[in-house]
Each structure stands twice: as structure tokens, then as C-alpha cells.
Amino acid sequence: MSALVTGCIGTETDNTSVPITRTSNKAPIVPGYESMRVTNVADDAALGEVLLGELNCLSCHIATGDEHAGINERITTKTAPDLSGIGQRVTPGWLAAYLADPQAQKSGVTMPNLFQAVPAAERESAVEQLTHFLISESGTLESAEYQPPLYRATVERGRKLFHSVGCVACHAPEQGDSGLTTPSVPLPDLAAKTSVFALTQFLLNPETVLHGGRMPSLYLNEEEATDIAVYLLREQESAAVERIAGFEFEYFLDPMQDEDADGFFTRPPPIFDELVAENIGQIDVLSLNLPIRTSRGNHMFRYSGLIPIETAGTYTFVLASDRRSGSELLIDGEAVATKEHDTGREITVEVDLEAGDHAVEVTYYIRGDTRQPYVETTITGGTVAEPTPIDRIAIVEDVRLAPTLPTVFQVDQAAAEQGAQLFTTVGCASCHELREMVPDPALYSAPSLETLKFEVVSEWHTAVGAPRYNLDDSQRHAVIEATRDLDQLAQPRDIASEVVHTLGTYDCYACHQRIETSGAAGGPNAERIPYFTMVSGLDLGDEGRIPPTLTGVGGKLKPEALHSVLTEDRMHVRRNYMQT
Structure with missing residues (x-):
């Protein structure tokens, strides 16, 4: 069987095909870190703590000393995507390309390149084995083809929803993110990655894959989620399937x-x-x-x-x-x-x-x-x-959408078995969940937090086996400052600092403003404010379209009400007043 990553990945019969380009030099985009940095709501050490959690540093580099046990509790570690059922969400070719070089497939992604210093032949073999293993655990995309009724109408509805329900608070609007104060959370080549059905299911409930809550539910119904999925996948190959009069x-x-x-x-x-x-x-x-x-x-x-x-x-x-x-x-x-x-x-x-x-x-x-x-x-x-x-x-043509990469894939069981071991030995299992799989700690170990020299680690990695994050200068400096005094890092934060850290980690500042000791922090920046709108027919001013300030929120809501909003899916204004 041909290797999955050799310029292209296989064929339609012996597996999927996608060009492999090499690493982008763009630094990982961590939304909360960016929002906190531009508003000066935290010092460099506090910003570094956000990076330690959002880049999953402590998933591998655990603080082992008893005197530093508090670090593991203080740092909020982001849960990496759950890989259970991954083959039913992505095309095999896109998965292989992403494993080979995440930054090339999704510039600004927070997943490091695990194989950046591995010789080409070994990298190709490892990626092939991991791909076979992950697909063997879940199968391939179901309902890969989709025929939207009134294709153009569906795309336009999806376009409006994408730009009104909150997507562009984090992601770039259609015209791009040039001129935006904070960088946008990147999207991959979705047309090559997934199907309308799979993307719709994800949009309906992002937490089934992203357990860490960094992408919240937008409380979409199935029609809205489908419309947005069709809009995002409008570049997929289409073919006429029905000619209708009119x-x-x-x-x-x-x-x-x-x-x-x-x-x-x-x-x-x-x-x-x-x-x-x-x-x-x-x-x-x-x-x-x-x-x-x-x-x-x-x-x-x-x-x-x-x-x-x-x-x-x-x-x-x-x-x-x-x-x-x-x-x-x-x-x-x-x-x-x-x-x-x-x-x-x-x-x-x-x-x-x-x-x-x-x-x-x-x-x-x-x-x-x-x-x-x-x-x-x-x-x-x-x-x-x-x-x-x-x-x-006159006639109109309805089209069907399907991923631009084939979904046909034949699992090689021997390669899958080797991939199962690699899943632990290269560190995948340290960050990702996969069904009921429990990694064997004897197969993978990383240096403890105490033994790391972050002045070295935060530089661009060149050693074999060292994942490469492409940190920029400000990110490297923040990580160094956060780990300069591990004894201090092991102490609990005061309440005010804990609030700022939590709001920043989950990037609440993308939508909400709060008056901090440094001044007003957060809220939609000027370039994104036009996308926050009210339900048609209402005119309640900015208070009716922009998410409320969080300053003094304890004096506005009872703890029970606030708890229900944060944890029980109670959105009091969505569709009643706000589009977002």
C-alpha cells in the first residue's frame, strides 16, 4: 500500500488524495490570550498562564513535586477535540494531511506539529498508521452527499446567520480579517474536510467534540445549522441532480x-x-x-x-x-x-x-x-x-454538495494496529480522548514541569520528538514569565485574578465588556460590532443588540439565575431580542 503522505495521499481506490504543503509560520491563535493582551487586562505572567492551559502544556508536562501540585489545579487546561468518531466527521485525506502538518492545513491552529523534525520516510509511515488507526475506530463519513433545496437560497440564509448569530465574534467575516483588532479563530479547508451532515451535527452541539467549552452552543435549530453548514461548504464540488421549471x-x-x-x-x-x-x-x-x-x-x-x-x-x-x-x-x-x-x-x-x-x-x-x-x-x-x-x-438546477476529497478508504489492519501504539507513544493520547481508550503511561512520558527550561522550550523546536508550536516573540515571553517562579505559580489566585483568568480563558471578552482595575476590558471591537444585531422589527438601541456588560453582574442576577445561564443552556434573549 502506498504511503499516505508523499506529496499527495493515495488514490480513490487505495485511499484519498490531497496535496501536502509545508508548515505555515503563523503563530497559534489563542482567542482569550489575544483579547486579554490588547486590553492590557493582565500582565505577561498571567497571559502566559492562559497559554500554558490553551496550548495543553500540562497535559504532557505535569508538575510532579508535592510543593507544586497546585499548578495542575491553577492552570485551566483546554480539552483537545474528542477523536471518538473522527472518521465520521472528516475525510481520510484531510485527516492525513492535518496529522502530517497541522499548521499547513489550518494556519494559526493550536495543535503542534508532532513530526516537524522526523525524517520524511518515518513521518509518512507514522501518519499513514495513525490515519488507519483513527479510521478503523470510527468508520468513514456518512451521508457524504447533500442536496440542499433551493441551493442559492440556502447559502444566502446561511451567510446571514453566520454573520448575525455570533460566529464572527470569533471567526473572520466573509470579507476576511484584515484590519480586525484581534485575530480570528482560523477555519480549515472545510470543503475538503467534512460533509454538510457532519458539520450540521457539530454546529448543533459543539461540546460533543470540544468538551472544553471554548466553542459555545449558539442554540441553533437544525434548519439554521444546516443553512450555516451549506454556506461554509459552498466551495464543495457540485453537480446538477434535478432540473425544475421556473x-x-x-x-x-x-x-x-x-x-x-x-x-x-x-x-x-x-x-x-x-x-x-x-x-x-x-x-x-x-x-x-x-x-x-x-x-x-x-x-x-x-x-x-x-x-x-x-x-x-x-x-x-x-x-x-x-x-x-x-x-x-x-x-x-x-x-x-x-x-x-x-x-x-x-x-x-x-x-x-x-x-x-x-x-x-x-x-x-x-x-x-x-x-x-x-x-x-x-x-x-x-x-x-x-x-x-x-x-x-426556464429552469433552475438544484445541486448536491460533497467533500472535494474522496471518502472511500480501505483500512489496513496491520497499519491500524501500529497506529494504535503510536497514538500513545507520540503523545496523542495525552491530549485527546478516544472512546474508552486508556493510554499506557509506560509507553509515553514527557519531562516534568520542574525539569523544563522554558527559555529553551519556548523557542522554535528543532529536536526530534519535540512538538513545534510556532510561538511568536510575545507568546514565548509570556510563557517564560509564567514559569519563572513555579513556587508562586503553585499558589491559588486571588478572586479578582481568578475572574480575569476565567473570562480570558473562555474568551468571554470577545462579546462582553467588564470594568477591571486596568479599565474597561473586552466587548466587541469596532470592526465586529456591526454584526451584533437585533431581531427584525425591534429597536432597543445598543442595549438590545450588544451583549451586556459583566460589571456588577452579581447585583443584576441572583446566583441561581446566573448559574442557569452558564450551565443549563438558558439563553434569555436569543431570538427574543438579540440575533446573536
């Missing part, structure tokens, strides 16, 4: 609603690609009577589909709409007929078309309102002998 529609409200404003009626036509649709769906006919609630005016419509042309030739199109409106017909992305607002009702054009499917788009907008709004388009030519409404031949 159009997909998009409905927009005019961003300018004040009809008394200067130039309201004389503005240029809208640029639809720069607008965000209020609603998207499917309709059988080209009609302004949509199956949704619409305004009486100051709104816009866009209809998209395909027209199958049986024979090449010249076709005549007639675009018509009420006099006060503006409308446009586009074929294969090019505007072929444009009716300006407050002009005649019809435009006739001839277009040369080859045989085959052609993308068609009809847009309509009205400023103010009109008594008899309408938009129509007819086609004549080729096998269409008489003027025919375009909706009689």
Missing part, C-alpha cells in the same frame, strides 16, 4: 426609503450585486406576486434561471414592465435589454444563441409605487415558433 428569485428593499430626499427618483439604477436580498426562494412563473410578504413599493426583484436552447440561431426577446419601473434582461451575464424607469413599456432585442443552456436573469425595480406593477419577458425563435413567456422554458 426561477430562483431574490427580493430587495430599496436602501433609500425617503421619497422626499433629493434625487430619490432620479438616481441611477440599482447595482443588484452590491445589495443584500431580504428573501430568496423559487417561483414557477415570472411574476411580482412572490410567495413571501413584500412592500408596496421602493423595492427590487431579481429572477435567475437557465433557458435550454435546442437549435442555434437568432432569438427575439421582448422585455416589458410598467412605465414607472426599470427592468433589465441579461443573457449569460450580459445585459441585452434595458428599460429605464419612467420610459416606455417594452424593449425588443435580437440575440444570437448557440444550442445549449444559457443563464438568464430578469431584474425589476420601482421607486415609489405604481397601480399595476408587472414584468414580462417573451422569447421567439428556433423551435419556439410563437412569442412564448420565458418562464415556460
Whole structure:
């Protein structure tokens, strides 16, 4: 059997394929550390304590001396992802590539590169064996293909949800994270990694995999989780599986609603690609009577589909709409007929078309309102002998999504058995849970915390067997400061410091502000605040859309109520007031 990591990983029959690139030099992104650092809410030693926990240092390097036993209690160690069922969540090829070089597959990831100094042949063999072992424990992706109803509509709903329910408090918005005060939690190549079904299940309950609570539940229902999953996996390979008569529609409200404003009626036509649709769906006919609630005016419509042309030739199109409106017909992305607002009702054009499917788009907008709004388009030519409404031949295609890497995988039992031993000997079992597996401590040991020289350890590792974290200068300095005095590190924190450490560890500061001794700390930064919104139709000011300040929270809520919010899944405002 070919090795799993040799530039590419196998084939569709003897296993999956993914290019292997080499390590990114980006430092691990630890959200709580970043939030605390930019707000100066903690000194370097306290920041280093967060890193010791979030990078799982103490999962391997335990404080063994009795006088230092308190360190293991003081440092809150993040639980690494539970690998039980990992094969049912990720493609084998992505898993192998990630094991070979985590930073290359997810720049800024907190998992170290375990094989950074291992000779290539040994690394390839180890990764192959670990992959076979992990897949053998769980099987492969189920329900790998997914056919979303109204694909474009699902993507748009997912896009809105991703940017409103809280995802972008930690992850980058679609336009990227350039200019953001704090770096965003990275996402891997999800299209290669997972399926719609698997990602949906994770979004519904992240704690089934991430027991440490660093990614909270967003209290999504299954439809919302599916919509977000389809949006995040929109780059997956798709293939048409069904052709349905009609159009997909998009409905927009005019961003300018004040009809008394200067130039309201004389503005240029809208640029639809720069607008965000209020609603998207499917309709059988080209009609302004949509199956949704619409305004009486100051709104816009866009209809998209395909027209199958049986024979090449010249076709005549007639675009018509009420006099006060503006409308446009586009074929294969090019505007072929444009009716300006407050002009005649019809435009006739001839277009040369080859045989085959052609993308068609009809847009309509009205400023103010009109008594008899309408938009129509007819086609004549080729096998269409008489003027025919375009909706009689227009179709839309639904697609199916599937991971860009194959899910077929044949487990080699001998390799899996070797991988089972490696899972302990290289340190995987020190951080990760895997079903009922209990690692044999005799197979793996790391130096105790007392014997480490962090001035050396925190540098870029080069020794064989030393995991590489790619710490940057500020992170290395923080770790050194945190471990400079182990006797002090073994002492319990005072209450104020414990609160700051806990809020930072779980990155509560990403959403909530609290007045600390150093001043105001936390809360959404200016670039992310626009993504915190209220339920449509409400206007409660910033108090109704931005998570509440935590200063003096003990005077606002009884301990029982606060406990229920933190531990019993009671969200008092989600969907009632806040979108987030």
C-alpha cells in the first residue's frame, strides 16, 4: 500500500488524495490570550498562564513535586477535540494531511506539529498508521452527499446567520480579517474536510467534540445549522441532480426609503450585486406576486434561471414592465435589454444563441409605487415558433454538495494496529480522548514541569520528538514569565485574578465588556460590532443588540439565575431580542 503522505495521499481506490504543503509560520491563535493582551487586562505572567492551559502544556508536562501540585489545579487546561468518531466527521485525506502538518492545513491552529523534525520516510509511515488507526475506530463519513433545496437560497440564509448569530465574534467575516483588532479563530479547508451532515451535527452541539467549552452552543435549530453548514461548504464540488421549471428569485428593499430626499427618483439604477436580498426562494412563473410578504413599493426583484436552447440561431426577446419601473434582461451575464424607469413599456432585442443552456436573469425595480406593477419577458425563435413567456422554458438546477476529497478508504489492519501504539507513544493520547481508550503511561512520558527550561522550550523546536508550536516573540515571553517562579505559580489566585483568568480563558471578552482595575476590558471591537444585531422589527438601541456588560453582574442576577445561564443552556434573549 502506498504511503499516505508523499506529496499527495493515495488514490480513490487505495485511499484519498490531497496535496501536502509545508508548515505555515503563523503563530497559534489563542482567542482569550489575544483579547486579554490588547486590553492590557493582565500582565505577561498571567497571559502566559492562559497559554500554558490553551496550548495543553500540562497535559504532557505535569508538575510532579508535592510543593507544586497546585499548578495542575491553577492552570485551566483546554480539552483537545474528542477523536471518538473522527472518521465520521472528516475525510481520510484531510485527516492525513492535518496529522502530517497541522499548521499547513489550518494556519494559526493550536495543535503542534508532532513530526516537524522526523525524517520524511518515518513521518509518512507514522501518519499513514495513525490515519488507519483513527479510521478503523470510527468508520468513514456518512451521508457524504447533500442536496440542499433551493441551493442559492440556502447559502444566502446561511451567510446571514453566520454573520448575525455570533460566529464572527470569533471567526473572520466573509470579507476576511484584515484590519480586525484581534485575530480570528482560523477555519480549515472545510470543503475538503467534512460533509454538510457532519458539520450540521457539530454546529448543533459543539461540546460533543470540544468538551472544553471554548466553542459555545449558539442554540441553533437544525434548519439554521444546516443553512450555516451549506454556506461554509459552498466551495464543495457540485453537480446538477434535478432540473425544475421556473426561477430562483431574490427580493430587495430599496436602501433609500425617503421619497422626499433629493434625487430619490432620479438616481441611477440599482447595482443588484452590491445589495443584500431580504428573501430568496423559487417561483414557477415570472411574476411580482412572490410567495413571501413584500412592500408596496421602493423595492427590487431579481429572477435567475437557465433557458435550454435546442437549435442555434437568432432569438427575439421582448422585455416589458410598467412605465414607472426599470427592468433589465441579461443573457449569460450580459445585459441585452434595458428599460429605464419612467420610459416606455417594452424593449425588443435580437440575440444570437448557440444550442445549449444559457443563464438568464430578469431584474425589476420601482421607486415609489405604481397601480399595476408587472414584468414580462417573451422569447421567439428556433423551435419556439410563437412569442412564448420565458418562464415556460426556464429552469433552475438544484445541486448536491460533497467533500472535494474522496471518502472511500480501505483500512489496513496491520497499519491500524501500529497506529494504535503510536497514538500513545507520540503523545496523542495525552491530549485527546478516544472512546474508552486508556493510554499506557509506560509507553509515553514527557519531562516534568520542574525539569523544563522554558527559555529553551519556548523557542522554535528543532529536536526530534519535540512538538513545534510556532510561538511568536510575545507568546514565548509570556510563557517564560509564567514559569519563572513555579513556587508562586503553585499558589491559588486571588478572586479578582481568578475572574480575569476565567473570562480570558473562555474568551468571554470577545462579546462582553467588564470594568477591571486596568479599565474597561473586552466587548466587541469596532470592526465586529456591526454584526451584533437585533431581531427584525425591534429597536432597543445598543442595549438590545450588544451583549451586556459583566460589571456588577452579581447585583443584576441572583446566583441561581446566573448559574442557569452558564450551565443549563438558558439563553434569555436569543431570538427574543438579540440575533446573536
